[in-house]
Amino acid sequence: MSPLARATLLLLLLAGPLQAAQEPVALFDGSTLEGWRGEEGFWSVEDGALTGQSTQAHPAERTTYLVWTKSRVRDFELTLEFKLVGGNSGVQFRSRGEGPHDLAGYQADLEDGPNWSGCLYEQDGRGVVATRGQEVRYDAQGERTLTEFGDAAEILSHVRAGEWNTYRIRAVGPRIDLSINGFRTATLVDEDPARAAAEGCIALQLHQGAPMKVQFRNLKLVNLGADEAAAPAGPQWIWSTLPVGDHSEAWLGTRFELPSAGKSVRVSGSDSHSLSR
Numbered sequence: 383m384s385p386l387a388r389a390t391l392l393l394l395l396l397a398g399p400l401q402a403a404q405e406p407v408a409l410f411d412g413s414t415l416e417g418w419r420g421e422e423g424f425w426s427v428e429d430g431a432l433t434g435q436s437t438q439a440h441p442a443e444r445t446t447y448l449v450w451t452k453s454r455v456r457d458f459e460l461t462l463e464f465k466l467v468g469g470n471s472g473v474q475f476r477s478r479g480e481g482p483h484d485l486a487g488y489q490a491d492l493e494d495g496p497n498w499s500g501c502l503y504e505q506d507g508r509g510v511v512a513t514r515g516q517e518v519r520y521d522a523q524g525e526r527t528l529t530e531f532g533d534a535a536e537i538l539s540h541v542r543a544g545e546w547n548t549y550r551i552r553a554v555g556p557r558i559d560l561s562i563n564g565f566r567t568a569t570l571v572d573e574d575p576a577r578a579a580a581e582g583c584i585a586l587q588l589h590q591g592a593p594m595k596v597q598f599r600n601l602k603l604v605n606l607g608a609d610e611a612a613a614p615a616g617p618q619w620i621w622s623t624l625p626v627g628d629h630s631e632a633w634l635g636t637r638f639e640l641p642s643a644g645k646s647v648r649v650s651g652s653d654s655h656s657l658s659r
Contacts, residue, residue: 404604404605405604406461406602406603406604407602409450409601410432410598410599410600410601412430413427413430415427415432417451417452418432418449418450419451420434420446420447420448420482421446424442424446424588425446425448425588428597429597430599431597431598432598432599433595434446434448434471434586434588434595434596434597435588435593435595436588436593436594441593442589445483445587445589445590446482446587446588447474447482447483447485447586447587447588448585448586448588449482449583450583450584450585451583454581454582454583455475455553455582455605456580456581456607457554457605458475458551458552459550459551459553460549460550460552460584460602460604461548461601462598462602463547463548463598464492464596464597464598465544465545465546465547465596466493466494466544466595466596467596468594468595469494469589469591469592469593470491470492470493470498470591471492471493471587471589471596472505472587473490473549473585473587473598474488474489474505474584474585474586474587475489475490475553475582476488476579476582476583477489477582477584477585478579485506485583486504486505486506487504487505487506487507487579487582488502488503488504488505488553488579488582489503489504489505489587490560491503492549494544494594496538499541499562500537500541500561500567501513501514501568502558502560502568502570504577507577511570512570514532514538514567514568515530515532515533515567515568516529516530516531516569517529517531517568517571518568518569518570519570519571520571520572520574520578521573521574522573522574524576531566532566537565537567540564540565541562541563546599547562548562548564549561549562550562552606554606554607556571557569558570558571558572586598
């Protein structure tokens, strides 16, 4: 019984710092739902924007989400433009669940009204975490400390009702900062080990209830650290589709992209011997 062919794998090892810039990644191509998953009939692309809409003829009986499926986030900055007519919506981040109905986690809130735009909410968790003008800290024991840094009504005056606004969500470690149109609206420092979320998905919300329409465009994501959630788990096998005879060599290669810049890269691999048969 002759041994099967031996495949030799050549790896290029990259050592030292990576100098690649952390460029923003567009989460929306401007014309399709590529990369997004949501409930059919409620989400579409309209006028170059991701659009969630409910009507009297087609009401949203449950809150539903449009989920970004191509990556998860850890430390990041997300900027987007939104326009809301009626109702309540939000941007989920570091969230968990399968969607389109059962997401839970942090939410940058927005509303066609005076109460919730710019607040930080925790869906299926602690509820309202920080309202406009508040910096909230949860310590390692889950104790809450609140500091006021601005007037809620004055901050709201910078939000243009029924028009396009820019939301910025920045999350680095336990600190989360929200801002609308360049004005900080809320901050959370979450060091509660029982509830804090270090990673998860991004999603857009269409709230149940009265008819409403929410639109999002120009979604740009910058990863600010190693995105471990995007890394595949376990060994990744590389196979050759070329015929290889006994006692011969096959040079194999693969291509991969890092989700963000890092300090160093270590690549390890091995050649393998199949057992005789």
